[in-house]
Amino acid sequence: MFDNIRWLIPTSKKTLPCGEESEIVVSSRIRVARNLNSIPFEVKMKASDAEYLIGLVKSIINERLAGEFLSLKDLKPLEKESLLECHLVSPGFIRKDKPASVFINEGGNVSVMVNEEDHLRYQGISCGLNLVNLSGAVFEVEEMIGDNVDYAFNDAYGYLTSCPTNIGTGMRASVFMHLPGLVFTNEVEKVLKGALQIGMAVRGIYGEGSEIRGSLFQISNQHTIGFREEDLLERTTKLAKMIIDIEKKARDVILTKARNEFEDKIFRSLAILRSARTISSGEVLNLLSAVRFGIGVGIVKEITLATLNEILVVSRPANIQLFFGELLEEQERDIKRAEYIRQKLGVN
Amino acid sequence: MFDNIRWLIPTSKKTLPCGEESEIVVSSRIRVARNLNSIPFEVKMKASDAEYLIGLVKSIINERLAGEFLSLKDLKPLEKESLLECHLVSPGFIRKDKPASVFINEGGNVSVMVNEEDHLRYQGISCGLNLVNLSGAVFEVEEMIGDNVDYAFNDAYGYLTSCPTNIGTGMRASVFMHLPGLVFTNEVEKVLKGALQIGMAVRGIYGEGSEIRGSLFQISNQHTIGFREEDLLERTTKLAKMIIDIEKKARDVILTKARNEFEDKIFRSLAILRSARTISSGEVLNLLSAVRFGIGVGIVKEITLATLNEILVVSRPANIQLFFGELLEEQERDIKRAEYIRQKLGVN
Numbered sequence: 292m293f294d295n296i297r298w299l300i301p302t303s304k305k306t307l308p309c310g311e312e313s314e315i316v317v318s319s320r321i322r323v324a325r326n327l328n329s330i331p332f333e334v335k336m337k338a339s340d341a342e343y344l345i346g347l348v349k350s351i352i353n354e355r356l357a358g359e360f361l362s363l364k365d366l367k368p369l370e371k372e373s374l375l376e377c378h379l380v381s382p383g384f385i386r387k388d389k390p391a392s393v394f395i396n397e398g399g400n401v402s403v404m405v406n407e408e409d410h411l412r413y414q415g416i417s418c419g420l421n422l423v424n425l426s427g428a429v430f431e432v433e434e435m436i437g438d439n440v441d442y443a444f445n446d447a448y449g450y451l452t453s454c455p456t457n458i459g460t461g462m463r464a465s466v467f468m469h470l471p472g473l474v475f476t477n478e479v480e481k482v483l484k485g486a487l488q489i490g491m492a493v494r495g496i497y498g499e500g501s502e503i504r505g506s507l508f509q510i511s512n513q514h515t516i517g518f519r520e521e522d523l524l525e526r527t528t529k530l531a532k533m534i535i536d537i538e539k540k541a542r543d544v545i546l547t548k549a550r551n552e553f554e555d556k557i558f559r560s561l562a563i564l565r566s567a568r569t570i571s572s573g574e575v576l577n578l579l580s581a582v583r584f585g586i587g588v589g590i591v592k593e594i595t596l597a598t599l600n601e602i603l604v605v606s607r608p609a610n611i612q613l614f615f616g617e618l619l620e621e622q623e624r625d626i627k628r629a630e631y632i633r634q635k636l637g638v639n
Numbered sequence: 640m641f642d643n644i645r646w647l648i649p650t651s652k653k654t655l656p657c658g659e660e661s662e663i664v665v666s667s668r669i670r671v672a673r674n675l676n677s678i679p680f681e682v683k684m685k686a687s688d689a690e691y692l693i694g695l696v697k698s699i700i701n702e703r704l705a706g707e708f709l710s711l712k713d714l715k716p717l718e719k720e721s722l723l724e725c726h727l728v729s730p731g732f733i734r735k736d737k738p739a740s741v742f743i744n745e746g747g748n749v750s751v752m753v754n755e756e757d758h759l760r761y762q763g764i765s766c767g768l769n770l771v772n773l774s775g776a777v778f779e780v781e782e783m784i785g786d787n788v789d790y791a792f793n794d795a796y797g798y799l800t801s802c803p804t805n806i807g808t809g810m811r812a813s814v815f816m817h818l819p820g821l822v823f824t825n826e827v828e829k830v831l832k833g834a835l836q837i838g839m840a841v842r843g844i845y846g847e848g849s850e851i852r853g854s855l856f857q858i859s860n861q862h863t864i865g866f867r868e869e870d871l872l873e874r875t876t877k878l879a880k881m882i883i884d885i886e887k888k889a890r891d892v893i894l895t896k897a898r899n900e901f902e903d904k905i906f907r908s909l910a911i912l913r914s915a916r917t918i919s920s921g922e923v924l925n926l927l928s929a930v931r932f933g934i935g936v937g938i939v940k941e942i943t944l945a946t947l948n949e950i951l952v953v954s955r956p957a958n959i960q961l962f963f964g965e966l967l968e969e970q971e972r973d974i975k976r977a978e979y980i981r982q983k984l985g986v987n
Contacts, residue, residue: 551916551917551970551974552917554916555915555916555917555918555977558914558915558916559910559911559914559915561914562907562910562911562913562914563907563910563911565910566906566907566909566910567903567906567907568899568902568903568906568907569899569900569903570903622899626899629903
């Protein structure tokens with residue numbers, strides 16, 4: 292039914308190599324908002340403007356870049372969810388009723404949404420702490436299109452955007468960090484408050500209810516105006532590195548004070564992932580968190596972070612259906628997810 | 640510190656072979672209460688009477704039966720707890736302050752408490768449904784001593800006991816059953832009520848609080864008077880077989896209606912037992928319950944019930960300390976218990 296899993300597990304090798312500290316930094320992401328002078332901004336945009344823009348961007352990209360264009364209206368609901376789970380589109384994008392399209396490059400790590408909140412939203416994703424390299428890949432596409440269109444730009448403010456919070460650089464750089472050490476030592480709150488004070492936004496990745504799933508946290512630049520892109524990337528990278536240092540110290544504390552408890556958690560988690568016959572995506576997130584920690588501190592040696600990262604993405608509700616190429620009810624999904632994970636980690 | 644684990648894992652082969660239906664019946668137990676005419680009953684007994692009785696029983700047994708006498712006052716607290724966990728003595732026995740002793744036969748499956756609530760309490764334990772064979776072993780010892788002493792007996796009532804609830808045969812036959820099927824189909828209550836109506840006592844094996852641990856239930860004869868021993872054993876065995884039949888049907892229902900859910904539970908439980916680095920005895924009971932079910936329905940093939948039964952006994956709080964030969968705090972105990980279980984089940 293769905294033979295298309297090319298954005299789920301890109302076969303192309305043309306992606307960036309993984310960034311630094313990938314046992315703590317799950318992924319780095321960048322998105323850049325741009326609008327064109329020649330077309331009304333989103334609130335005033337007509338369907339014909341939207342169609343025109345899609346055609347224009349398509350013609351520019353098609354000649355210059357390998358990858359594929361997906362038209363929102365042609366996508367099945369499951370495919371939309373999958374693109375969202377892969378962070379290639381935004382929640383706002385898949386809810387659009389005006390014509391919209393997304394371009395995904397060959398490596399599956401850079402995408403361009405056309406007619407999201409802004410005319411153009413460039414997005415990039417990489418594993419590990421990799422903002423500088425990633426920004427290179429994203430701005431290469433941004434500039435390539437910029438050479439052929441006239442971006443809305445104001446000398447005082449910078450790039451103009453639909454929402455004033457994005458004005459200036461139009462750029463948001465995020466780092467997704469796995470911080471079980473800080474959770475254990477109860478330092479999360481302190482660290483996150485400190486980040487807020489220096490103008491960074493931080494949030495836990497929440498699951499159902501308010502529980503923080505898998506000790507995952509996101510830091511990103513709060514302000515887009517008044518800084519150069521390079522400064523924002525540097526500040527975000529610097530903060531990430533600072534948090535990584537504190538996390539590493541916290542991990543040492545764990546290994547001294549609660550080694551048994553954590554070893555137990557790590558080995559049980561891995562055992563459950565390898566043995567479960569039915570498993571929810573929420574539970575997978577928590578178990579992977581423990582295993583990632585185990586890899587980070589050298590207790591788990593036979594599994595790579597790449598395998599873990601793949602499981603993290605493929606086991607999401609829509610992705611697991613695309614992976615097996617069929618629509619699955621929740622119960623079947625949990626069974627297939629368990630099957631996929633057992634296969635990836637070595638069946639017990 | 641404790642080199643004595645002979646009652647924990649008897650090396651002698653002189654035990655009964657396991658009884659029937661051992662995947663559902665964890666164990667069969669019999670205890671028989673007897674008193675002597677020549678000595679005041681427990682409430683009026685002096686320490687000197689108690690000492691005399693111990694000496695008398697010892698002299699009778701020593702000449703005729705291989706095994707060992709343990710004097711209550713010589714036992715360390717941990718050893719008392721261990722004997723209790725092995726069902727070789729009763730909770731009342733280890734709390735006695737009058738002189739008391741216990742004889743344990745070579746096979747570790749028959750014991751004689753001297754000066755518990757009654758002068759003599761014969762106890763026997765076997766795996767599987769095995770009341771008839773087990774009663775043979777217990778009454779052999781009861782008769783051997785009876786040939787040398789004068790049991791308190793009344794033609795109208797039968798054997799006289801300290802507590803009127805034991806008068807008559809003085810015998811209580813119990814069967815410990817593992818009934819996850821009935822728990823799943825919500826038939827436990829119905830079955831247990833039916834048992835009560837035909838004069839049998841039934842209770843769940845409770846853990847902390849009121850949760851039923853590991854789907855384990857005990858059925859035993861409620862009345863000891865007005866029946867012959869053979870009748871009581873037959874009635875108890877018959878009820879056990881009836882419950883086994885219902886349990887087997889319930890297991891078929893599970894395998895039809897909730898196979899995935901139960902397979903999941905079974906494989907996860909086995910995986911946790913094989914991987915945990917710290918584990919409580921309560922959790923072990925629950926996990927073993929799932930694995931026992933897995934063996935019973937043929938899903939788990941590589942583990943024997945004998946291994947499971949050994950883990951069930953050895954992983955109890957006092958036994959695990961005797962097994963490792965050292966006094967252990969709760970935390971250390973949980974770690975050592977996990978180590979022992981990994982070793983028994985094959986480390987992952």
